[in-house]
Amino acid sequence: MMRSTPFMETDMRHISILAALLIAAGGAHAESPRDFLTRFEKEAGAAASPERGARFFTTKQSGEWSCASCHTDKPTQVGRHAKTDKAITALAPVANAERFTDAAKVDKWFRRNCNDTLSRLCTAQEKADVMGWLLSLK
Amino acid sequence: MTRQLALPFLLAALSLPALADSYSLPKNVAFEEECTSCHIAYPPQMLDARSWQHMMNGLANHFGTDASIDDRRRTAIADFLARNSGGRKTGRTVDAKGNPLLRITETARFERKHRDVTAATWKRASIKSPANCAACHAQAAAGDYSERSISIPK
Known part of the structure; x- marks a missing residue:
């Protein structure tokens, strides 16, 4: 459980970067x-x-x-x-x-x-x- | 007695495939989006592979209009049409010069099926052209050309 925290944080950061990129890309196309x-x-x-x-x-x-x-x-x-x-x-x-x-x-x-x-x-x-x-x- | 009855039955059985004028339209997003903007989805089975190939190589002048599309989609649709083409079932597939027929209305099958339709009927404002399948075949867009869904407009 303890060990999973850093990984989760990294994942979360990746997900928010990905989400930001998707929103930006979506905005550019629509x-x-x-x-x-x-x-x-x-x-x-x-x-x-x-x-x-x-x-x-x-x-x-x-x-x-x-x-x-x-x-x-x-x-x-x-x-x-x-x-x-x-x-x-x-x-x-x-x-x-x-x-x-x-x-x-x-x-x-x-x-x-x-x-x-x-x-x-x-x-x-x-x-x-x-x-x-x-x-x-x- | 049995033999006398058998012949009509045999003939009826043989004529069944010809009466089953329904085509399954395989699902293909590119085909639907691009090919049905200006006309209904003509069943890929109505022309042979070589005709479709020529059609897809000449979209910049598609029966007098520019129907060009991007290359990726063009290739995808060409593959789809080749896979589902009618092979020899369309009857005659080349014109007098040996070039592949591009008009479904010039295939032997189309001509045979429509031999009772007069020139005057084709020209009616409600029909416009032999390419306007849906004018008489109410379910043409779904690939159904069966006898029961034909209604020739005045």
């Missing part, structure tokens, strides 16, 4: 929609324009589809895939708490969907504008 707006504005070096974001989202750019072709022009609603007709959960954070909380997913979908609608990647300013608009929706 993002909020606002974090993405901040990130894209910083990358663009300019503030977002929600009005420009709305226009960008709802009008066809260079491709067959606009963002609204699948997400509708009211992204607080459920969308439908333009080709397969599969339901797509609402994109606006106010309507769907799961949206814009994972950087890997956000980057993946911007990459793919910008390619589909513009045949290129989106600029940081375009992403900031869209984020600004989505966050302004009630």
